Amino acid sequence: AKALVERILAFSRSGLGERAPVHVQSVVEETLDMLAAALPAGVRLEKALDAGDAAVVGDATQLHQVVMNLCTNAAHAMEHGGVLTVAIHHVEIPERRLLSHGTLSPCLYIRLVVSDTGPGIPPTVLERMFDPFFTTKGAGEGTGLGLSLVHSIVADLGGAIDVATKVGEGTIFAIWLPVAGQAARPVAETVRDLPRGNGEAVMIVDDERSLVMFAEETLAELGYEPTGFDSSVDALQAFSADPRRFDLVLTDETMPDLSGTELAREIRRLRPDIPIVLMSGYSGAQLTERAHAVGVIDVLRKPLVSRNIAEPLARALTAGR
Ligand SMILES: Nc1ncnc2c1ncn2[C@@H]1O[C@H](COP(=O)(O)OP(=O)(O)OP(=O)(O)O)[C@@H](O)[C@H]1O
Ligand SMILES: [Mg+2]
Structure with missing residues (x-):
C-alpha cells in the first residue's frame, strides 16, 4: 500500500541508498513493464528508450521511484485517457544551463522525459507541487509526497528537473541526471x-x-x-x-x-x-x-x-x- 507511513519511510531513506553505478535503461524498462500492467484502459504508453549502457551513480530503487512517481502522476492526470510518453536519451551540455528546478553544469547527461496529455498544471499548483504533503487529491487518495520524493532523489543523484506545462494540453517533466560512465546491463534471469x-x-x-x-x-x-x-x-x-x-x-x-x-x-x-x-x-x-x-x-x-x-x-x- 502507498500508505503515508511507507511513503515517509521511502522519503527518509532516499538519501541513504547505496551508491553504485546503475544501468539506467534496464531500470526504466523494468519499471515501465510493471506500470504497463496497471495503466488505465484509455492511457497509451509510448516509449523511446535510448540510454544504451549509460550509468548514473545512485541506487536502482531511487531511480525506480522517480519513474514510478512521475508516471503515476501522469496517469492520474489522464483519467479520461491520453498518451503517456517516456523517453531517455543522452544529451551533452556544453555550458551552464538554468532549468525550472535546478542548474546544469557542462557534462554529459541522461535526460528522462515523462510527458502526458492531461489538463496541465495551473500556476498555483506548479509553485507548490514539490513541497512535501502538497496534494490536490482528496484525503486518502494522495499523500503529496510523490514529487518531493522525486525532488530529493534527483538532487541526491546530482541532477536537476525541468517542468513545462500548458493548461489544457499537458505536462512534460524532464529529469536530467549526470552520466557516470557505463555499466554492464544486469543479466536478466529469464x-x-x-x-x-x-x-x-x-x-x-x-x-x-x-x-x-x-x-x-x-x-x-x-x-x-x-x-x-x-x-x-x-x-x-x-x-x-x-x-x-x-x-x-x-x-x-x-x-x-x-x-x-x-x-x-x-x-x-x-x-x-x-x-x-x-x-x-x-x-x-x-x-x-x-x-x-x-x-x-x-x-x-x-x-x-x-x-x-x-x-x-x-x-x-x-x-x-
Ligand atoms: N502530470 C501532472 N499533471 C497534472 N498535475 C500534476 C501532475 N503531476 C503532479 N501534479 C500535481 O502535483 C500535485 C503533487 O504531486 P505529488 O506526486 O507530490 O502528490 P500526489 O500525486 O498528489 O500524491 P501521491 O504522489 O501520494 O499519490 C498533485 O496532487 C497534482 O495536483
Ligand atoms: Mg504523485
Whole structure:
C-alpha cells in the first residue's frame, strides 16, 4: 500500500541508498513493464528508450521511484485517457544551463522525459507541487509526497528537473541526471531459469488494485494459480469460507481495517499449517519480528518482480509441506 507511513519511510531513506553505478535503461524498462500492467484502459504508453549502457551513480530503487512517481502522476492526470510518453536519451551540455528546478553544469547527461496529455498544471499548483504533503487529491487518495520524493532523489543523484506545462494540453517533466560512465546491463534471469509453481493456489492480498493485478500476472507467469483480493477483510472472509482452498497466502502489510500481520494471525488460527508470505514497501527488524510472531514464513520487499519472488515462494511451499 502507498500508505503515508511507507511513503515517509521511502522519503527518509532516499538519501541513504547505496551508491553504485546503475544501468539506467534496464531500470526504466523494468519499471515501465510493471506500470504497463496497471495503466488505465484509455492511457497509451509510448516509449523511446535510448540510454544504451549509460550509468548514473545512485541506487536502482531511487531511480525506480522517480519513474514510478512521475508516471503515476501522469496517469492520474489522464483519467479520461491520453498518451503517456517516456523517453531517455543522452544529451551533452556544453555550458551552464538554468532549468525550472535546478542548474546544469557542462557534462554529459541522461535526460528522462515523462510527458502526458492531461489538463496541465495551473500556476498555483506548479509553485507548490514539490513541497512535501502538497496534494490536490482528496484525503486518502494522495499523500503529496510523490514529487518531493522525486525532488530529493534527483538532487541526491546530482541532477536537476525541468517542468513545462500548458493548461489544457499537458505536462512534460524532464529529469536530467549526470552520466557516470557505463555499466554492464544486469543479466536478466529469464522466467525459465526461476523455480516455478505447479498450479498451487495462491491468495494475494493488497489494498492497491494495480499491485494485485501485477502480482497476479507475475505469479501466473511463474506457474501458480493466483486469486487476488484488494481488501484484507474480504480475503479473510474468503479464507474462512474454505480454508483448504489455498496453498499459500501472499499479503501486503499496510492495509486499512486489517493489516497483513493481523490477517496472518487470523488465517493461521483457521489453518495453522498454511504458509504465509508478507510483502511490504519497507522492511525492518520490527516488522520481521512481528511477522514471525504470527507465523509468517518470509518477509519480502516490494517491488515483487519475478526474480525476487520465485525463490521465496518455492521455499515457503516446501517448508509448508
Ligand atoms: N502530470 C501532472 N499533471 C497534472 N498535475 C500534476 C501532475 N503531476 C503532479 N501534479 C500535481 O502535483 C500535485 C503533487 O504531486 P505529488 O506526486 O507530490 O502528490 P500526489 O500525486 O498528489 O500524491 P501521491 O504522489 O501520494 O499519490 C498533485 O496532487 C497534482 O495536483
Ligand atoms: Mg504523485
